[in-house]
Amino acid sequence: MKARVTVTLKSGVLDPQGKAIEGALRSLGVDGVASVRQGKVFDIELDGSDRAKAEALLKQAADKLLANTVIENYHVEVLG
């Protein structure tokens, strides 16, 4: 089963990397970008085919390793 975990910074947390990308886009002539925030995405292949079990497993993985829940939110999506 395939799944995707998306990890993004909580609002209010500074994102210097995003700010740098904003500046770089501007200097490359890409106009109209108001703000950029960078996150991470994990494409995960799971054994088994139980959707509920997969979601529980992914939440456990995100809490333990993939996200720092003090400053980051995560979103789990089982793609089937």
Added chain:
Amino acid sequence: MKARVTVTLKSGVLDPQGKAIEGALRSLGVDGVASVRQGKVFDIELDGSDRAKAEALLKQAADKLLANTVIENYHVEVLG
């Protein structure tokens, strides 16, 4: 207008970071993960409200800066 650009490694490109995460999950006792591949996500706020224009702008941004199209694929999604 809000948009999201997701950048993932092309299949066949080695992902040592993903492999490390796989190993770390296993040693943390998260079982049932067959493979992990890591990518990047950019949450972008755009000026204006023209959907087609926004998509064109994001493709330009991805081609110029956000993705290395030799080894990475990108997916543009305008969230409105």
